[in-house]
Amino acid sequence: EPEVTQTPSHQVTQMGQEVILRCVPISNHLYFYWYRQILGQKVEFLVSFYNNEISEKSEIFDDQFSVERPDGSNFTLKIRSTKLEDSAMYFCASSEALSGAVTDTQYFGPGTRLTVL
């Protein structure tokens, strides 16, 4: 069964450094998402991406964050200058966008645990 993959599984970085989290969505999917889960807290929506542009973003997704689909298979989340509070599990998801994103199932990857020291 096709699945969303994410690399790395665990990333440790120093505060102020840039990190890029990588995701490979399911191949025929057109809608891509990033969510994060700070330890002990809820899973929170960050951003959705469709047709090579951001479709929707949350208030968390400030100028320090960016997303990109650099080629036909990868979808990346970049944090320019990491802060301690960026430590979290980051989940990528994708959906087919057949009939509109609201009714499409979002398939989630296993997550990347980001630790900012």
Place this chain on the structure above:
Amino acid sequence: AQSVTQPDIHITVSEGASLELRCNYSYGATPYLFWYVQSPGQGLQLLLKYFSGDTLVQGIKGFEAEFKRSQSSFNLRKPSVHWSDAAEYFCAVVGYSSASKIIFGSGTRLSIRP
């Protein structure tokens, strides 16, 4: 604003016993509701979803959920749990006005007693 509440942080049930996980939502219009499961080291897997129609929804792994508009609830049930059901369960909602943003509850951790 849309929100989802899962009042139980942690539940322990015996293997073979029935299970009900509670979920209440807050949303003005007809919500689209989901239950996801997260096993250790795994991503979030969709168990079932409700968009419209029959209020009793069947999902994978023997789970079902019932949408009750009068109680703003969408509780997850399973008649007989297996040890492999131990995981974190998330109720979630997406609103038509915010098509792509899933709003998750805080989760309920399920432990299975042998």
